[in-house]
Every structure is written in structure tokens, then in C-alpha cells.
Amino acid sequence: MIIADIxxxxxxxxxxxxxxxxxxxxxxSQVVSGDRPSRPMGARWLQDQVWDMIxxxxxxxxxxxWDIRTVYKQLSAASxxxxxxxxxxxxxxxxxxDIGLRGYSLFIDVQTTRASQIIEDxxxxxxxxxxxxxxxxxxx
Amino acid sequence: MTAFRPGGVRYMAPELLDHIQFHLPSSNPSKESxxxxxxxxxxxxxxxxxxxxxx
Numbered sequence: 323m324i325i326a327d328i329x330x331x332x333x334x335x336x337x338x339x340x341x342x343x344x345x346x347x348x349x350x351s352q353v354v355s356g357d358r359p360s361r362p363m364g365a366r367w368l369q370d371q372v373w374d375m376i377x378x379x380x381x382x383x384x385x386x387x388w389d390i391r392t393v394y395k396q397l398s399a400a401s402x403x404x405x406x407x408x409x410x411x412x413x414x415x416x417x418x419x420d421i422g423l424r425g426y427s428l429f430i431d432v433q434t435t436r437a438s439q440i441i442e443d444x445x446x447x448x449x450x451x452x453x454x455x456x457x458x459x460x461x462x
Numbered sequence: 463m464t465a466f467r468p469g470g471v472r473y474m475a476p477e478l479l480d481h482i483q484f485h486l487p488s489s490n491p492s493k494e495s496x497x498x499x500x501x502x503x504x505x506x507x508x509x510x511x512x513x514x515x516x517x
Contacts, residue, residue: 364508380498
């Protein structure tokens with residue numbers, strides 16, 4: 323499951339967590355009732371199109387969220403190529419799929435979230451296993 | 463209430479936190495809940511850079 327691994331690697335990346343120091347029980351009730359983090363300042367890193375993507379993918383109706391291919395298109399878009407200069411070569415692979423079904427692997431840079439590659443609609447056993455370049459792994 | 467992994471709830475989609483409210487039979491993760499988590503990760507990484515005026 324990706325969530326635990328995200329939480330683990332982010333501790334090495336950043337002292338900032340979504341919802342700050344709010345206790346888990348409070349976060350749960352807020353998220354279930356529809357609250358989401360607010361948009362921070364910093365237009366270069368959270369352009370309108372990236373923020374729009376995030377908000378759509380946070381929709382409480384899961385069928386309205388983007389699929390991984392659409393997310394890949396946004397995160398690899400030319401409009402954010404400029405941030406690639408900040409990358410340090412730490413890639414990780416995010417594999418999404420259900421046990422016994424077909425899935426996807428998304429390659430993202432851990433410093434910038436820029437996506438560089440996607441493997442689509444492959445049997446899960448053919449997807450790359452959790453692969454770590456640098457110091458993180460995202461997978462399930 | 464299910465016990466959640468420490469820190470994990472911040473990245474979990476609402477339907478995993480309370481599947482009954484969202485009319486789902488279980489709180490199993492799905493492709494859609496993974497997309498939610500990926501968006502939260504994108505938000506966190508980019509908010510970090512924004513707050514540090516990275517360039």
C-alpha cells in the first residue's frame with residue numbers, strides 16, 4: 323500500500339506535513355466532512371493547472387477523480403518542465419493496481435513530483451517491483 | 463474504528479477513513495484512493511518548495 327511508504331519517505335524530505343500538527347482524530351472528521359488543505363502561496367510550484375489537478379483528485383466522489391494517465395499528462399506537462407532543473411536524480415516508481423489485476427507504474431521525481439514515465443495497463447506481475455533510486459520507494 | 467498507521471491518515475482518501483458514510487462495503491484501498499494519496503503527496507512536496515522559495 324502506497325500510503326505508509328509515502329509517509330515514511332516524506333519524513334526524510336520535509337518537516338511540513340499536510341494539516342500541520344493536527345491530531346489524527348480531528349483530521350479524520352475534517353476530511354470526511356469535506357475539508358481539504360488550503361492553497362499555499364508560491365505560484366511557481368503550485369500553478370493553477372497543478373492546483374486544479376490536486377483539487378479534482380481530492381474529490382470526495384472517487385469516480386470524479388482523474389485516472390493515473392491524466393495525472394501523468396499533467397505532471398509531465400511542458401509547463402512544469404522548468405522545475406526539472408531542481409531535480410537531483412532521485413526517482414521512484416509508484417505502482418497502482420489491484421491484486422490479481424492490471425495496473426500502472428508511474429515514475430516521479432521525489433524532489434519535484436515531475437513524472438517522467440508511465441507504464442500502462444500491464445499485468446501486475448510485469449510491472450517493476452518497488453524500485454528505489456535515491457532514498458525513497460513508493461509502491462504497493 | 464480501525465487503527466491507522468501513524469501519519470497515514472493525512473494521505474488517506476475520505477472513503478478509507480469512513481467507508482460507511484460513503485456507502486462502500488469496505489475500506490479497502492482502490493486506484494481512486496491511490497490517486498487521492500498521490501495528489502496529497504504532490505501537494506506536500508510542492509508546498510514545501512513554495513514555502514522555502516526554492517529557487
